[in-house]
Amino acid sequence: MDIRQLEYFLAIVDHGGFNRAAAALYLSQPALSQAVQALERDVGGSLFHRIGRRAVLTEAGTALIEPARVAVRSLELARASVLAVHELRDGRLDIAAMPSQAIEPLTTMIRAFSHRYPGVSANIRAAFTSRDVIDMVRTGAAELGLLATEGPLSDKEVVSHDVGEQRFVLVTPPGGPFREGTSVRCEELAGQRLIVGQRGTGMRAYVDGLRERGIGFAIAAETEHRVAILPLVLAGVGLAVVTESWRTAAEQAGALVLDIEPRTTLRIVLVGRRAEQSPAARAFVSCALDAVKH
DSSP states (O other): OOHHHHHHHHHEEEEHHHHHHHHHHTTTTTHHHHHHHHHHHHHTSEEEEETTTEEOHHHHHHHHHHHHHHHHHHHHHHHHHHHTTTOOOOEEEEEEOOHHHTTTHHHHHHHHHHHHHTTTEEEEOOOHHHHHHHHHHHHSSSSSEEEEESSSOOOTEEEEEEEEEEEEEEEEEOSSSSSSOOEEGGGGGOOOOEEOTTTTHHHHHHHHHHHHHOOOOOEEEEOOOGGGGHHHHTSOEEEEEEEGGGGGHHTTHHHHHHHHESOOOEEEEEEEEEEEEHHHHHHHHHHHHHHHHH
């Protein structure tokens, strides 16, 4: 077993099949298949069920994912440590982020990091809930993560750095039920049609909490694609409770953004692996925390 075989195995997992993985790796499919067959001989069992053109993980394949990521990350750490001698002139940093935090403060963080280390590429990985972010960092799918949370995080899984807070705001179409420049009491959302995100997100927990308090509203649309929220609002489908990271983009698009009272916030946290971090990750944490303080 060698590290390249593990990289090929993970490419098939991440790209959803042999064809896409071979294209991403610039390999012929026969060469990729031979490498996986050699890996299967080494581990003593099949890693994929071949069903037509599909590759479905076996139980053994599923069990190999996390140790394979750890092994690949360890090699990347060794490579990155060497690059540190050259002051991070090259390399890549994988960052998992929830959609709202990928707008801000991640944009500010990456701007500061890229200005100082222009040779290092930031690869932003999509994660829809805080649990997704933590799992991606813990298993090595990403080295750092940015998430929003209502409460404290367990320090057994990741190392946490508090970044700040984001309050909840209401996004409405122009000419909506509330006047521009006013604040909206949460009780005034009773009877409104709301566009909500998936369960497990802070925005969804907020509106679910309103219902638990007896504030009745209708769900006009429920979406896992957070990029769909603003177009749905502007189309008049409903109103949306989001974090204030959306404010600038929503206002530029022509929507109204109103504060909700009483003020309710989410903690924004930058998380990293408890294992030794690459020089790029350590540099990013330093740049990011400095950037959000100014």
